[in-house]
Amino acid sequence: MKLTRTTAAVVAALALVAAGCGDDDEEGSSDTTAPSASEAPAATDAPDATDAPPATDAPDATDAPPATDAPDSTDGPAGEFSSILLPKCTGIAVFDQANEGAIEAAGELGVAEAEFVGPASCTDSTGQVEFVTNAVTQGVNAIMVSNNAGDQIEPAVEAAAEAGIAVVSWDSPIPSGAGESLFVAQVDFDETGTVMADMAVSILGEAGGEFAILSASPDAANQNAWIASLEEVLAEPEYESLQLVDTVYGNDDADESYNQALALIDAHPDLKLIMAPTTVGIAAAAKAMQDEGLCETVKVSGLGLPDEMRSYTENGCAPQFALWSFVDLGYVTFYAAHGLATGEFVAEEGATFTAGRMGDYTIETDPTRDAGLRIVMGPFTVYDETNVG
């Protein structure tokens, strides 16, 4: 009897743990993409005993030659460069691409790759706070962050800046600009509204009609800036045929975005277009319309990845969408973070630096925020059936 009870307790515990894991689902993908070999700091002190637990999910950590740079070792020889690349969350294709770009840049600069770490959920702002705080303890030289919320991360980032760490935001800035040295903007945020409005007009034609926005998380700094820019542009006479009827949030989760897209067409029978300024949202919305056989009546557009959108563009569900290269974004971001951390240039208006194959950039004040500096990478590429393949 005792044993059965204990077994029941174990099963209950297991269930709890399993349920607890659900939250962290996609984290695994970060482990596979994270350059585990660079975790070699253990090699300097106690390579075998200490490595055991992480070795289960990062087998190559133990194989790493001791000669590898030890990026997160604070007491390493001078001149070593260590950094973390913090996406909104792991398991999203564009962020993996940004990491590819950062790895490329690290290779060219001859420094250690950034640790690619992030929370499993794109709404987990406390997760990002934790990674930033731990990076300060690790004593990294630079933190590159795509902020997944509003100003929640600000205290942690300010602490990092005070500790002398170069903080570069990319993809999604810190709205107040506090704590960050520089924002690497993928495109001019004010231009994003025009690009989206133009695509809407080109898809819906002169007649225009009702459309709705399916965004990421409600306080995502970049998406909110783009939505604001779109709303501003809509006031102009050439877009008066477009009526924005609703804005909903799928939290960059495929299931949630899919359901939100379906809820939109239920709530707005005359809806003609779903505009999703997020690669997760646009793909989920296009799939929802395709599954419901609604592609003829409700079109999908926004910011999407060609790889994920190709079939929807070819079958007419999402005739047009736009994006920039996330590989390039990660590449430029790494150059910027490295330059700032090594003192090659300082973050002030008018300062310039060269980012390898991407050329020269000049730092300017960010007109889309009250404070903060930025560089703009650009350009937008608008994809349709002629160039998506």
Next chain:
Amino acid sequence: MAEWARRYTWELLLAVILLGTVAFNISESSGYLGIDNFVNLFQLHIEKVIVVVTMTFIIVSGEIDLSVASVMAWSASVLASLHEHDVPLVLAIVAALLAAAGAGLIHGWCVARLGLPSLVVTLAGLIGWRGAARVLVEDRSVGDYPGWFDRLGQDDLVGPLPLALLVFFALVVAGWVILHRSAAGRVLYVIGDNAEVARYSGVNVGRTRLVLFTVSSTVAGAAGILFAARLGTVRGDMANGFELEVITIVLLGGVSIFGGSGRMSGVLLAVLIVLNLRNGFGLANVGGNTQTGVIGAILIGSVLAQNLIQWFGERRRGPVTHVPAGMYVPPEPSTAGGP
């Protein structure tokens, strides 16, 4: 000495695991040892571990409270919503605490007076209060609190310790005193052991449960407010899923899910293990999934190890006369309320 070791088998096991974790962290991360990191280690999960203390009381008494994370969000959302409507923040904080206490009162009333299982009542609470929070702040994040509120959550108050840490340590001490050094604590164990027996012994089981759930939600509400202060903003989905992490820590601490046994010392060790593990793995850039997996493995491993120790003990000495923490087996048939 042998008696002591038998009584505290679970704590000894946890202490060994904790030492292992600390040793791993020291060798793995050069930044681990340091006051700042020890403060961070608590501060990054402080809202959860505050709720762990009250959850210990709930589970010891044979109940469960699944609503804690939702009540955190509910209380913070009340605060945010009132702040948006220009209510002075101090009043908003009081109102938020009252809102949380009200939620707990409803849970306690349903359990104590209507005799509903706490699993069902607080599951409804988990859904309901989360929904209420989302209604209040909608799909937004509500920020822009006065500087003193943000500093309360972020800055050091006494020495290197921020307010939330002091709250946690005060709760642990108070929890230890009540649970192990007071009549009220003994009553909780009796109720958790067998509520019928407690009732026949003249214990007011209903009132005790009412108080328990009210305190649980009030503390969760306070944790929600501290969470808001730490992040400087409130969102309807904040603290999502925390309840399972909280319950996991309490169970790892050796508190029996069937009620009636468990000690604050074990729970404190479990808190330290989980926090050190997350911190050390974080510093070693090990992903969250692996962290959760390791914590799960430790939980299961501890239960099994304890089971084995007891089994060998029985074979050597015959049946044990005392019940080690975490291994409590309620008498059959169990008439205890709760899950």
